[in-house]
Structure formats: C-alpha cells, structure tokens
Amino acid sequence: MTKAVKSKSSSEVILKVKDLNMHFPVTAGILFRREVGAVRAVNGVSFKLHKGEVLGLVGESGCGKSTTARAILQLYNPTSGSVKYKHGENWTELAGRSAGGMRPLRKNLQMIFQDPYASLNPRMTVGSIIGEPLKIYNLAEGDALRRRVQDLMNEVGLDPRFIKRYPHEFSGGQRQRIGIARALALDPDVIFCDEPVSALDVSIQAQIINLLTRLRRERQLSYVFIAHDLSVVRHISDRVAVMYLGKIVEIAREKDLYENPRHPYTKALLSAIPVPDPDIEAKRERIILTGDVPSPSVERKGCDFASRCPSVEEQCYSEIPELRRMETAHYAACHLYPDGAIMQV
Amino acid sequence: MTKVAEKPRPGAIAQDDLVVGSSLFKDAMRRFLRNRLAVVCLVITVLSGVICMIPHLPGMPTSITEAHIITNHGQNNLGPSSEHWFGTDELGRDLFARVVYGGGISFQVAFLGTMVSLIIGVTYGAFAGYLGGRIDNLMMRFVDILYGLPFMFVVILIMTVVKKETNSMIPIFMALGLVQWLTMARIARGQVLSLREQEFVTAARTIGASTPRIIFLHIIPNLLGPIIVYTTLTIPGTMLQESFLSFLGLGIREPHCSWGSLASQGIQAVSPIASYWWQVLFPCGALALTLFSLNFVGDGLRDALDPKGRQ
Amino acid sequence: MSRKKRRRDRQQKKVEKRKKKAQTSSRSSRRQAVVDVSTPSVGDKGGADLENARGASKLPSKPTKKTRGPVILKVRNLRTDFHTPNGVVHAVQGMSFDLHKGEILGIVGESGSGKSVTNLSLMGLIRKPGVVTADTLEFDGQFLQNLPDAQMRKIRGKRIAMIFQDPMTSLNPFLTVGDQIAESLELHENMSTEQAIKKATSLLEDVGIPDPAGRVHQYPHEFSGGMRQRVMIAMALACDPEILIADEPTTALDVTIQAQILELLKRLRDQRGMAVILITHDLGVVAGSCDRVIVMYAGRIAEQNETRPIFKNPGHPYTAALLKSIPRIDSSGKGELHPIEGMPPDLSKTLVGCPFEPRCEHREASCKTTIPQLQAHGSTGLKACDVAWNKKG
Ligand SMILES: Nc1ncnc2c1ncn2[C@@H]1O[C@H](COP(=O)(O)OP(=O)(O)OP(=O)(O)O)[C@@H](O)[C@H]1O
Numbered sequence A: 001m002t003k004a005v006k007s008k009s010s011s012e013v014i015l016k017v018k019d020l021n022m023h024f025p026v027t028a029g030i031l032f033r034r035e036v037g038a039v040r041a042v043n044g045v046s047f048k049l050h051k052g053e054v055l056g057l058v059g060e061s062g063c064g065k066s067t068t069a070r071a072i073l074q075l076y077n078p079t080s081g082s083v084k085y086k087h088g089e090n091w092t093e094l095a096g097r098s099a100g101g102m103r104p105l106r107k108n109l110q111m112i113f114q115d116p117y118a119s120l121n122p123r124m125t126v127g128s129i130i131g132e133p134l135k136i137y138n139l140a141e142g143d144a145l146r147r148r149v150q151d152l153m154n155e156v157g158l159d160p161r162f163i164k165r166y167p168h169e170f171s172g173g174q175r176q177r178i179g180i181a182r183a184l185a186l187d188p189d190v191i192f193c194d195e196p197v198s199a200l201d202v203s204i205q206a207q208i209i210n211l212l213t214r215l216r217r218e219r220q221l222s223y224v225f226i227a228h229d230l231s232v233v234r235h236i237s238d239r240v241a242v243m244y245l246g247k248i249v250e251i252a253r254e255k256d257l258y259e260n261p262r263h264p265y266t267k268a269l270l271s272a273i274p275v276p277d278p279d280i281e282a283k284r285e286r287i288i289l290t291g292d293v294p295s296p297s298v299e300r301k302g303c304d305f306a307s308r309c310p311s312v313e314e315q316c317y318s319e320i321p322e323l324r325r326m327e328t329a330h331y332a333a334c335h336l337y338p339d340g341a342i343m344q345v
Numbered sequence B: 001m002t003k004v005a006e007k008p009r010p011g012a013i014a015q016d017d018l019v020v021g022s023s024l025f026k027d028a029m030r031r032f033l034r035n036r037l038a039v040v041c042l043v044i045t046v047l048s049g050v051i052c053m054i055p056h057l058p059g060m061p062t063s064i065t066e067a068h069i070i071t072n073h074g075q076n077n078l079g080p081s082s083e084h085w086f087g088t089d090e091l092g093r094d095l096f097a098r099v100v101y102g103g104g105i106s107f108q109v110a111f112l113g114t115m116v117s118l119i120i121g122v123t124y125g126a127f128a129g130y131l132g133g134r135i136d137n138l139m140m141r142f143v144d145i146l147y148g149l150p151f152m153f154v155v156i157l158i159m160t161v162v163k164k165e166t167n168s169m170i171p172i173f174m175a176l177g178l179v180q181w182l183t184m185a186r187i188a189r190g191q192v193l194s195l196r197e198q199e200f201v202t203a204a205r206t207i208g209a210s211t212p213r214i215i216f217l218h219i220i221p222n223l224l225g226p227i228i229v230y231t232t233l234t235i236p237g238t239m240l241q242e243s244f245l246s247f248l249g250l251g252i253r254e255p256h257c258s259w260g261s262l263a264s265q266g267i268q269a270v271s272p273i274a275s276y277w278w279q280v281l282f283p284c285g286a287l288a289l290t291l292f293s294l295n296f297v298g299d300g301l302r303d304a305l306d307p308k309g310r311q
Numbered sequence C: 001m002s003r004k005k006r007r008r009d010r011q012q013k014k015v016e017k018r019k020k021k022a023q024t025s026s027r028s029s030r031r032q033a034v035v036d037v038s039t040p041s042v043g044d045k046g047g048a049d050l051e052n053a054r055g056a057s058k059l060p061s062k063p064t065k066k067t068r069g070p071v072i073l074k075v076r077n078l079r080t081d082f083h084t085p086n087g088v089v090h091a092v093q094g095m096s097f098d099l100h101k102g103e104i105l106g107i108v109g110e111s112g113s114g115k116s117v118t119n120l121s122l123m124g125l126i127r128k129p130g131v132v133t134a135d136t137l138e139f140d141g142q143f144l145q146n147l148p149d150a151q152m153r154k155i156r157g158k159r160i161a162m163i164f165q166d167p168m169t170s171l172n173p174f175l176t177v178g179d180q181i182a183e184s185l186e187l188h189e190n191m192s193t194e195q196a197i198k199k200a201t202s203l204l205e206d207v208g209i210p211d212p213a214g215r216v217h218q219y220p221h222e223f224s225g226g227m228r229q230r231v232m233i234a235m236a237l238a239c240d241p242e243i244l245i246a247d248e249p250t251t252a253l254d255v256t257i258q259a260q261i262l263e264l265l266k267r268l269r270d271q272r273g274m275a276v277i278l279i280t281h282d283l284g285v286v287a288g289s290c291d292r293v294i295v296m297y298a299g300r301i302a303e304q305n306e307t308r309p310i311f312k313n314p315g316h317p318y319t320a321a322l323l324k325s326i327p328r329i330d331s332s333g334k335g336e337l338h339p340i341e342g343m344p345p346d347l348s349k350t351l352v353g354c355p356f357e358p359r360c361e362h363r364e365a366s367c368k369t370t371i372p373q374l375q376a377h378g379s380t381g382l383k384a385c386d387v388a389w390n391k392k393g
C-alpha cells in the first residue's frame, strides 16, 4: 500500500481573503427594476491559503461555497472585501479588477467544475478544449500545441489518441479528467475545485481523488476543495472550513475539526454523516437538527445558526459571533466560546 | 495504471471507432437521413432551387431569361401545351419560363433576406443575452419597440423611400431582413441566457477568454441547432412576405417577376368569364410545394439536432 | 464451450418449464412451489441441491432474526428489456428477492445498475420500449404480473407507494400541499374533502413538519427541499401503504436533513410495520438504516445479505471493492483510495461470464466463461461469485 505522504504545506501564504461579501440584488418591477433586497450569498468570509495546501470548504447546499470561489476568481464582482494573491514577490489585489486586468492573473488561479457534462463545450474536441488556454496566452501553436495537449492528457490518465473526440463520447470520470487537464494547462498555483466528484459514482470518485492528490504532490499545487461530502473533504484536505449561510463558522486543521469540533453546527453536521459501518452506526448518537436553513436574503442581527441550534443562548439572537481562536490554527464563531482572540487575516 | 478502454455510457459508441469517434454533426446527419420525408423534401427543395437559379447564373444559356420577358402577341392566354408547358400569360409570355425565372428571384430574396436577419439577429441577441443586466434590458426594449411598429408599414416605408427608380433587389433583402431579425434576436437571446450560465462558459472565463471569443467560439456554435431550425422555418416566411409585397406592387417590378407577383397576376386573370387557371395553379403550386418542403426540412432538422430525441 | 452451451440450454428449458407451470397451475400449487423455493437451506446442503438452487428463479430466502414479519412481496426472475434502435438493453436480468413486513431493504449499486428500473418494473410503471417479464411477482397473495391496469392502479399509491429522488419537481406548484395529499385520499379512500384535509394535517405532523395546521394550506414553493421531501413522504403515507419504495429519497438533500428523513423512515417501519425498499448509492445510508441489503451490479444481484455481514464479511468482490473505494469520515487516513478501474459492462451485450470479471481483482479463468449463479454465503447471505476469494466466508 502506497501511503501518500501528507505533503507538508509550507507556511508561505499565497492567498488572503478578507471580509469578502457577495450580495446578489433582488429586484422587482417590470419596466424599471429596483432593488428590494439582497441575497447575502457570501457574508464576510476571511481565510488564508498556504502554498501547497488543500483547504476544504464544506457546508449545506446554498451556503455560498461556489459563490465564494467565483467571487475570489472575480467571476462575480464581489460587493466588498479584499482578495490578495502573492504574485511572485508582490501582493496583488484581485477585487475590483476588470476582466482585462484579471487576464494575466488567471493563469495562476484555475478552477475545476462540478458538472462534468456542462463544463465542457459540446461543440469542441477534447484537443481544442485542453488547448484553448494555451492558445489564448499564445503559449504554443501547431505541433507544439498538439504535443503539449497530449502530454497533459497523459498526465491526467486519458489516452492521447482520443484528442479528436468530442466530450459526449466520454464517461463522467473521463470528462472530469478533461476538465482537470484544461485547468493544468496554464500551470497554475491554485486550483479551486468546485465539487469535482459530487456528480460521479463512488468507484470513479476515488480515481479522481487519487489523481488530484497525485497532481498536487507532483506540481506543488494548492487547492480550495469544495464539497458537501465531508468524508471526501477529510480525505483530501489539510485544513477544513465549515460554512453556514455565507459565513465561515469554523476553520481548523482536518484532524482537529473532525475529532474535536467546537461549533454546534459542525457537531451536528459531523454527527449526521453516515458511516459505512453498521457497528459504528448503531452506537453513534445523532444530533438531529430541527427546522430549516433560514433564507439568505433576510438580514440577521445575531448568530445565523440560532434558529436551529441545540445550545442556543439569549445572546445568540442579538450579537453576531466572531471567529475566535480555540487552539493553534483552530477558530470557531460561537458565543459558547467567548474567550479566544479574534481571528486576523 | 490507467484503463484506456473505458467506455462511455453503454450504447453511446461502438468499441471499434475508439479513436476517431463521431461528432455531434455526424450523429445529427445520421438521424436526419433516417427521416425519409425530410430527406425527400430536402431533395425537392434543392432541386427546385437549382433549376430556378440556373437562369440567374452568369454565363448560362439565356433562353429562359429572354423567354420570360418576350411578349408574343396573338399567343396570349394559351393553355398548357407541348410548346408552352405551363401555358402563356395575357401578354403571351411563356409561363414556364416565368415560373422558373421568378422562382430564382423568390429563392434569392428568401435566402438573402434570411441571411441578413440571421447575422444581425444572432449577433445582437447573443451580445444582449451574454452581457445581461442593464445592457440586455436596453437592447431588448429597443427590439420590443421595433416589434410594436406595424411590420408592413416599415417595409412599405423603406421600399417607397429607397426603391423609387432603381430596379435592384437589394432594398427588398434589406427590408425583409431588417424586420425578421427581431424574432431571431429574441430566440438567440433566450438561448444565450441559459447557455451563459453553463459551466463551460464560466470555464472559458477562468482561462481568460475575452468576451468576443466566448460569444463567437463558445456560445454561437451552441446556438446553431435552434438557429438552423428557425432559419429553415423563416425562409418560407420571407418568401411569403416577398409575395405579399409583390402583390401590393412594391416588390418585383414588371417585366421581372417572382412567384408572388405571378400569383397575383394569375388571380386577376381568374374571372367568371374566362378562367385561365394555369396562370394561378403553376406559380402557386411551385410556391406551395417549396414552402411545404422547407417546413418539413425544418422539422426534420429540429429532430435531428436534438440529441435527446435520439430515435 | 459446448459444456457452457449445454448448461445454458438446460437453464433455458428450466425457465420455460417454470413459466408454463406458473401459467397453468392452480393457485394452491403455486403456493406449494413457493414453499419449495424457500425451504432448501442452501448453506448446509451439498452440491446436488446447490445446483438445483442455481436456477435463476429459485432463491432461498430465509426469514432471519432481524426481518420482522412474513414475506409481503416476492419477486422471482424479474427481467426488464428496453428495445432501443441500438439494440436491446437488458436493464434488469433476473432479479429474485423477498421483502418482509417491517423491514427496510436497501438496494445499492452504481449508477445504471438497474435499481430504479427494478422498482418501476415492480410497480408496472415501465413504458413502451421496455418489456417486463417475471416468473413471480407476488404481493400479499396477489400476482401482479398480468394484473389489469385498473386493479394495478388501485394497488399503486394505496398499498404500495413510491417516492422519488427529486422533491423539487415531484410536486404540483399550483396546488396547496394539503390538496395534493388529500387528492389520493379522496381517490382511494372516498373521503370528503374536509376529512381528507384533516387527515393531511395529521400526516404532515407525522412526518415532522412544524405547525401542520397552517402549513397544510401553503404552496410547495413555500417549503424548503427537505420539507418538500417530507411532504412527498406524507403523500405516500396517506393511504397507509404496506410497502414504501423510496428511490434515492435523500440524494438531493443535505446531510443534516438526510438524517431527519432516515430517522422518519425508521420510525415508520417500527410504528406501522411498514416494509421499505430504500434505493441509494450511499453505503453509509445503508449501514445506518437498512435491515437487509441487495447489492446490484449490471442488472443483477451481486450479493444479498443482512446489513452487518455485507460490511463485515462481503461475499462478492464488487461489494468489497465498493467498500474500499470510499473515503471514511472516521479516519484521517491519507493513503490512496482504491478505485474500481474500468466501467460497468454494456447492458445490450449478451453475458457469457461474470459481469464484474473485467474489473475484478479476484478473477479466475473460469469467471470469463461461466455466469455465476446466486449461492450461499455464510449463514444468511447469497452471492453471485464462484470464487472462494474471501477466506472468512
Ligand atoms: N447569480 C446569482 N444570483 C442570485 N443569487 C445567487 C446567484 N448565485 C447564487 N445565488 C444564491 O446564493 C446562495 C449561495 O449559492 P452557492 O451556489 O454559492 O451555494 P453552494 O454552497 O455552492 O451550494 P451547492 O452546494 O448547492 O452548490 C444561494 O442562496 C443562491 O440561491
């Protein structure tokens, strides 16, 4: 059994996200649109990403994981906040850049998508899909381009002979490999993986996870790995952030988070994950949450989780808890832990 | 450690053509060819189009081109015979020559008019849909306003202002195209609105593709299906509208003719006293046959281009 | 080669004979046949009887300590073919199993393994290019195979209910939730509208929706995904069905809400003695909620057993491979996962060997040429694998 050494991420920070907000306006009116409110999809997210590190991002559907990734990559224009990327020796601010201003930076920040069917242009061959980024940046042409594409296909485990085929001729797992090859083409530093395995069968899911792990080791990549499957996230991540309604409620090293969760939501979430072992399942105590996730378009004065929280206190309704230090590199935002220092980015 | 012979979903392709594979286009082609009626109609359309266009091509024998304007006194309103297959009109011109020649005009007007609407409409709609937000709102309100104007009024205005003395057909193409692009723009925009949310468009943005590149390389090729179908359905519409214009005397001027103008003359020639039925039957028959065929071709294409409708 | 052919011929003849018998024999003799099938306890008998048990429709199903009641649904040799222009897709290739009262039977397998088609076939919901055949489809003493449509409709919805994966599209957006639940009550139970709404309210309460009296008059869009799925369950429960078929009821939902729904299913089993078929691809869900499990592969049963031995002592290499391929939340192990390489077979090809053979790490030469039949595994299980790869088993 080959134990993949959990690659030690260096302490060098390459991405800093501070107070990121992404509010989508809710409009009304037929002829003249006016804003009547906002969906607070991302509501004050802050974190650091180290070089060579995998940061898992988990949370329920609609909690803003994808929006966070897209706002960082400036695919949406964030409402406010700062995203700093270490480009060479200098820190570059990404927030507020125009499409043209982002272009030279996109090489370093890439993305892999959830839906292996929707994320590939059905009218392009595999060769032109993987080669497109190289063409856009004029990195290769003609034969050299073809050879680069075939190398990339080899690297992600696709037969280079398939270069002329169309995406619909591949299975879900193979399509996901095509998407990975496209992201790798520009030799990025950071890849945002937005639920790259959620749409795949378990047996194929494992192939893709192994591939991502190998690539990361070989190329010193950092991932922001989004998923709602906490087992997958635990397997691949060094650190994990738990999101609830557009906010990070807890962030810690993988082992700390899973073995010693602090935030009541993290606890409930972890207890709800089924374990494929009947003996453990029989013994586990489940925290069954009542109630549903409130709407992200309503502004709240207190803790977002208060309406479902089993340990709710009076303070929770009136005061927004901040991310505070629990132990080294472990932060949680909950009034049950009022003592630690507030997290700084 | 990679398995090469992984197979896509069962039944999608045969194991042998692993390397070459089949494109969506080839697939669509196969499905189209399986639809007998559509194929027959396509053959009819192409055949009649080719026959009608021959006299209009440079360097072709001019017998029909001449015959359709040569008036023969004493031979007016003759019924079909071996000399005049479709009979003659009230000026004694050979109706067969006129139907063939007029068909060429009708085809030209229909195709070029549709092309004009296609290029303007798709580009306009694709940009509006992709850019979205306020720009989209403005662009589409503009389309709505144009929609509100009575179509014939606009065309007649253009025709009377531009046309005046010239005998060129370009104003007709323009007039028809300028009106028809509105629907095309709406269709294109609707499709783009859903396409731009697709992840492959986002993916193109993350690799730094520019907006025109995304629109022309990623979005428009994916619009092709619905647009080709709509185009085949627009061509008959344009043909009809040209006929209508000619009917009003605003389209093709004498001595030239199109199917529409022939039909309108033919109808005037049908009276309780003397029914020169061939003057209505042949131009209308040709028009109707072509319209029917184009409609079936359009239907066939729609089914063929929809991969979900795999039969 | 010729041996294989002879064997196939023999099997075919057997099947035909059985079919004839099923058609002609009286009901009581059918019952007799049923007893025949379920008594041989394969585990402790020798080769001769085993050979007998290998016939596709014969399936020894032993009521075990955990399964609570008598058999309520008995399925033998269920086959579903789709006649497509690209060939015949054999989506279900001879499923045989029993469902007992008061148990949750899990069906797991990869996408495309035929889980949904199996259950749609049971309900008589397969449409045109699909053809369903079965030797026996017996529900509470009634044979469903050739039941007229009108009678099947009475069973469907009233005595066997079904819930689907997507709670967002399965509800009519123009009717209130109460009306939709009441509809089937008015249809099947001849209730007045007033009574039906009252019952609907209590059903909503049963499935754990807060403020049911107010909620009953709301429209589906006013409910969240988890609540809509609960409404679907309430609808399914309206006529007190004996069997509930749940096709991936939690796949579209979040884990915290999934936990609520699974708790609800277990409660219904315990309180009402309902039999549940729970289709899922999540082995964790199976481990936590099912009493018995069928593992499907390529339209066939790969393995069937009580839940615990499925996980602790799998009989089929496919089950073992599935278990090895998933990362686990309760271990920090960063080792490589063990994916199952390759793809499931093309269901339109005729099988000549074990369908899992190309991907199997325990395959032997004979796997390529003989289709393994279900055989005993341990004291409670059945597996479709001829290789003794698992030393424990
Ligand atoms: N373009 C948009 N316009 C308006 N609202 C949006 C838009 N995109 C996302 N939202 C809203 O923002 C919230 C967060 O969505 P997001 O897609 O980020 O969630 P997610 O965590 O990725 O969920 P999932 O696990 O389902 O992918 C949701 O309430 C969603 O409805």
Ligand SMILES: Nc1ncnc2c1ncn2[C@@H]1O[C@H](COP(=O)(O)OP(=O)(O)OP(=O)(O)O)[C@@H](O)[C@H]1O
Binding pocket: B010, C082, C084, C089, C091, C109, C110, C111, C112, C113, C114, C115, C116, C117, C118, C129, C130, C281, C347
């Ligand atoms: N109408 C149909 N025509 C042709 N083939 C079909 C049809 N319906 C289902 N199939 C095939 O039957 C097989 C079994 O499908 P089924 O939907 O039962 O899979 P499943 O196990 O439910 O998968 P999933 O987990 O994806 O829901 C598949 O290979 C599918 O392609």
Ligand code: SF4
Binding pocket: A263, A264, A265, A303, A304, A305, A306, A307, A309, A310, A311, A312, A313, A316, A321, A333, A334, A335, A336
């Ligand atoms: S702050 Fe209060 S409501 Fe929020 S998680 Fe902590 S205890 Fe629960």
Ligand SMILES: [Mg+2]
Binding pocket: A065, A066, A067, A194
């Ligand atoms: Mg998402």
Ligand SMILES: [Mg+2]
Binding pocket: C115, C116, C117, C247
């Ligand atoms: Mg299914």
